[in-house]
Amino acid sequence: MKNNKIIIAAIVFIEMFAVSLIWGHYYTHEFNAIETEGLNLYSDSNDEINNINSKAILLEKGVYIVNLDYNSNSYDATSTMAAIDGSKSDIIVERNSLLPFQQHISYRVYIQNGGTFFLNNETSVNAELEVVNAGLDYSKTLSGFYFAGKMLLLLLLLDVCMVLFVYYKNGQIKKEHLILVSFIILTSLPLTVPYVLHGHDVRFHMFRIAGLAEGIRNGDFPVRLQPNWLNGYGAATGVTYPDLLLYPFAFLYLIGMPLYSSYKCYLLFINISTICVSYYAFLKIGKKETLALVCSFMYSFSMWRLIDLYTRAALGEYTALMFLPLIVLGLYEIYYTEKSISYAFIIGVTGIITSHPLTVLLVAEAIILFLILQYKKTLFISNICKMLKNGVILVLLNAGILLPLIDYYLNEGIGAGSVSTEASIQKHGIYFSQLFTHDYLIEGNSVIGGIAQEMPLTMGIACIVVIFVAVIIILTRKDLKNPILIRQLIFIDLIVTYMSTAYFPYEWLLKNSPVIYKIIAAIQFPWRYLNLATIITVVLFYLLAVEFESNIHYKNVLYSIVVGITLFQGIDYYSQELNEQTRYYSYLTDANMDTFGDVDNFALAGVDTELMQDSSIKLSDDDIEAEILDKRGTNYTIDLNNKTDNDQYIDLPVAGYRYYKTNDDKLTLKQGDNRCLRVMIPAEYDGVFAVKYTEPVLWRVAEIISLFTVICLFILGIMQRRLLRERKLC
Incomplete structure (x- = not known):
């Protein structure tokens, strides 16, 4: 050894x-940067396309940066680099859109083999494109x-x-560990293609990674505002959509990994973690390795999780799914062991808070229902003390995330418009027949008024089989070990599944109890309850397997049915996803980033995002001169001259979030038209000043509290392990 x-x-x-x-x-490696004159740009147009190309450029293997200043009046304009001989194996580059409301683009070119290349900028024959400046430089850091x-x-x-x-x-x-490795390979097969399959939210989450990288590059930590979103106005996705687990992958992108590869690495990390976490949770509950393996496979390869991963690309949700088994383990430790502090419960709840706040609401509803059904145990003084103790720790641990979220929700209205009080979410519910389907429209979405053209909406046939078996067993057998708990889980499972359907009376709640409706409807789509239905069904399967433990034949039949159906339906889904998905992405950078359709729940309430396509400074008087000298993330340096004898103002191309500050006491900041950042200027002001986004002291205090809580829990955990080890030795 x-x-x-x-x-x-x-x-x-x-x-x-x-x-x-x-x-x-x-x-x-040394390389002399090539500027506009050195590129020798020339027009090469035909009847269909207007081209502005460069001369042939000899490049060695490495990562290069193309910078382009341009003017375009069409969404058809693009820029890329290509090999002179047309080879695609020597270069990795994407065709980048030259959006008409922007005038600058910067993108990466990965030269895999040295050769001769040229810069190609093109637009349609009826459109106009002017390249003002162009440059090509070698990046030592990215290449290395x-x-x-x-x-x-x-x-x-x-x-x-x-x-x-x-x-x-x-x-x-152990062989169990090798089986877990095979699970990881199986769940990650769609990652073996050299691109990212289209998912509903995949662009949004890739751009979140890019936004984090931009914030880190500019020295912001934590990154609360994504500075490059909305044409540079910025969006507070880091506040309303916590992204703690994305930082390592943003760093990978920052040091040279292509953006789509960084996202695929995150997917792989989630698959590994979900499989290991679910195996660990069920193993800790019952100390049964084979059963823990089956539960891990059933959960990690469940249909709804695969749909979240690849059809919906719902990064927040599939990240939250990773932590649900820990919450199950935590509830077991609180109710059925002497542990006063459940690290599993604390980590599980913290995980969903830091990944997907909407899942917190779902989990809270299920836990409340469980506490009510388990009222005899819930009302034990010891259990009440445990729950209060774990609850206080959770609040302290997540203070740095919860406080900014509550602050911006209450004071900026961010996310407040995501729940409609005028239209019911019932129309997005699932029809009963959809739960049994195994043939889907992979490119579908959530549609209204039928199931044609709709995405897969099912937790999987294996889960349905488990529920039916559980109902039959509870009705026919009188010698069960845990009949009450099985009945309670069947009830909760049926309730949350019912709430995912179009038959739950959301419209009635909207009319008769709008307060309750608003709380429940915050999930936006009823089918999100399938997240809960999946994990509850796996727990139900675990309890059934325990009941069949004395009967090897029945237990093996149950294992075979669940594993077989899960495997078949998962592979069938993969086949359709890989073969029928016609859209895919291979974003190398965020140069193609158009986030205007992705920030409905994260922009300031009441903002018209289309107006943000204009990135000019708005002046209250023509006798004002203003220029942004430098922009670095959320830090701006501005030269301003008010030639009038009156107080004036300018509206900067910056979303007017709270906590922007200026270093000049003569100036004040407020929100202007379209909630942009307005600078109030005194008469005859002439000078250079800075504007910077600065977190309030209270937020920093909350972050310190969270960090201190982590340290205390870590020390307490070490002490508990030592004490346990000493007891075993005695």
């Missing part, structure tokens, strides 16, 4: 040395990290295979 560790350590050292050499090679990173990932994969083989051969890895 010792020799194995020495050999592995030596191999890792050699690999790191090789990776550092690759990084050094690309980082020390990109090519060294590719080698590192390859070596890491080989190392994992090597470690698994060596340790399994020596009996140090």
Whole structure:
């Protein structure tokens, strides 16, 4: 064993040395930046397309940055780089849109093999395109990290295979661990294609990663405002849609990984984590490894989770799904063990708070219903104390996220318009027959008035089978070990499934109890209750398997049916998704970022986002001169001259969120037209000033409280483990 560790350590050292050499090679490469004159741009048009091309450019392997200043009057205008000989294997680049409401674009070009290339800018024959300035430069940092990173990932994969083989051969890895690896491979098969499959929200979440990277680049942490959204006006997605787990993947993009690859890495991370977390949770509950494996597979390969991953690309929701098994484990620890603090419950709830606030509402509804049904245990003083203690810890732990969210919800109206009090969400509910389907329209969406052209809306046939079996068992068998708990879970499962359908009386609630309706309808779509139905059904399956434990035949039949149906329906879904999905993305950067259709619930309430396509400074008088000298994220340097004898104002192309500050006491900030940031100017003011977004002290205090709570929980956890170890020794 010792020799194995020495050999592995030596191999890792050699690999790191090789990776550092690759990084050094690309980082020390010299390249003279080429400006407009050096590119020798010329017009090359025909009857269909207007082209503005560059001369042939000889480039070596590396990552290059193209900068373009332009004027365009068409959405058809694009810019890209291509190989002279037409080869696509030598270069990775996308065709970037030259949007008419912007005048600058910057994008990456990944040269895989040295050769001769040219810059191509084109638009339709009836449109106008002018390239004002163009530039091409080599990025040492991106090149070094990109090519060294590719080698590192390859070596890491080989190392994992090597470690698994060596340790399994020596009996140090159980077969269950290898089965978990096979689960990870199976759930991640759609990631093996060289692009990201189209999903409803995939662009939105890729742009979130890019926005985080931009904020980090400009020194913001945490990144509350995405500075490059809405044509540079900014959007507070970091406040209303917490993105704690996205930071590592934003960093990967920042140091050279293509944007779509960063998103795929996040998907892989979620698949690995969901499988391991669900296995751990069910193993801790019953100490039954085979059952924990089956539950992990049933959950991680469930239809609704796969739909969230690949059809909907609902990053917040599928991230929250990763934490639901921990909440199940946490409730078990609170109700059925002597633990006063459940780390599983705390981490699980914190996970969904930091990934998808709407799922918090769903989970809260299910937990409240569970507490009511379990009222005899709930009213134990010890359990009440446990819940209060865990609740206080959760509030302290998440203060840094909850306080900004509540602040902007109450004071800026962000997200407040996401719940309609005039139209019912019932029309988006599922029809009963859809729960049993296995043939879908992969490119469908949530439609109204039928199921034609609609996306898959089912938790999977395996889950339906489990519910039916549970109902039959509870009605026919009198010798069950946990009949009350099984009845309660069946009831909760049926309730949440019912709430996902078009038959639940949402319209009646809207008319007769609008307050309750507004709380429930905050989820926006009834089918989101399938998140709860899936995890509850898996827990129900776990309890059924325990009941069949003494009868090996029945237990094996149940395992085979659930695993077989889950596997078949999952593979069938993959086949349709991979073969029928005609849209896909391979965004290298956020250069194609048009976020105007993606921020309905994150922009300031009442804002007309179309007006933000104009990025000019609005002046209250023609005798005012104003220019943005520098913009770095949410930091602006502005030269301003008020030539009039009166107080005036300017409206900056900046969304007027609270907590923007200026360094000049003569100026005041407020919201102007379309809730843009307005600067109030005294008469005859002439000077240069700065505007900066600064978190309030209260937010910083909340973040410190959260950090302090993490440290305390970490120390407490170590102390508890030591105490437990000492007790075992005694």
